[in-house]
Amino acid sequence: MTAPSGMPAALAEVVSEFAEMQGQDKLQLLLEFASELPPLPSDLDEAAMEPVPECQSPLFLHVDDTDREHVRLHFSAPAEAPTTRGFAAILAAGLDDHSADEILAVPDDFYADLGLAALISPLRLRGMSAMLTRIKRRLR
Template sequence: MSLPPALAEIVDDFGALGDSDKITLLLEFAGELPDLPAHLEQDAMEPVPECQSPVFLSVDAADPASVRLHFSAPREAPTTRGFAAILHQGLDTASAREILDVPSDFYYDLGLGSAVSPLRLRGMAGMLGRIKAQVRNQVPDLSGA
C-alpha cells in the first residue's frame, strides 16, 4: 500500500491496538483537529454529505508538492472529527501525487471496522474521495491519476 509517511505511521499506530484502544486513539485525534485559519470560512468550504455530521473541507493544491488541507467538523461528532483529524495529520503537506496514490479503502487498515459502523467509515471514504477530486481539479496534469 502506498501511503505518505505520516499516514502510514497513523495506520501502524492503530494496527498495534485492540478495538477499545483504537476508539480511544480515534477520540484523541478528534481533540487534535486544528481550528480553521482566520482567512477560511466554513461557507467557502466543500460539504461532505457522506458524513452523518456536518463536515466541510478545503483543499489548497496551489503548490502540488505540499497540499494544504483544512476541515471543519463539530466537536459533538467525535468519530467524524477523529476521521478528519487522521486525514489532516496524515495528508496535510503531502504532495498531490502522494494524496492521489492513497488507496481509497486505506481506512480499513486502521482496523476500525469492528468498532465503528460502516456508515461512519463511508464518511471517511467520502472525505478522502472529495480531497482527491479537489486535488485532481486543482492539478490538471495529474487528473489522469
C-alpha cells in the same frame, strides 16, 4: 516520502498506531485524534468550504492545491461529532502538506487498515471514504 503501502509515511505511521491498538483502545485513539483536529486558518470560513454530505455529522473540507507539492487540507466538524472529527484529523495528520501525487496514490480503502470496522458502523466509515474521494477529486 511515500511508504511501501502507497501511503505517505505520515499516514502509514497513523495506520501503524491503530494497528498496535486492540478493541476499545482503537476508539480511544480515534477520540485523541478528534481532539487534535487543527483549527481553521483565520482567513478560511466554513461557508467557503465543501460540505461532505456522506458524513453522518456536518463536515466541511477545503483543499488548497495552489502549491501542488505542498497541498494544504483543512477540515471543520463540530466538537459533538468526535468520530467525524477523528477521521478528519487522521487525514489532516497523514496527508496535510504532502504533494498532490502522494495524496492521489493513497489507496481508496486505506481506512480499512485502521481496524475500526468492528467498532464503527459502515455508514460512518463511508464518511471517511467520502472525505478522501472528495480530496482526490479536487486534486485531479
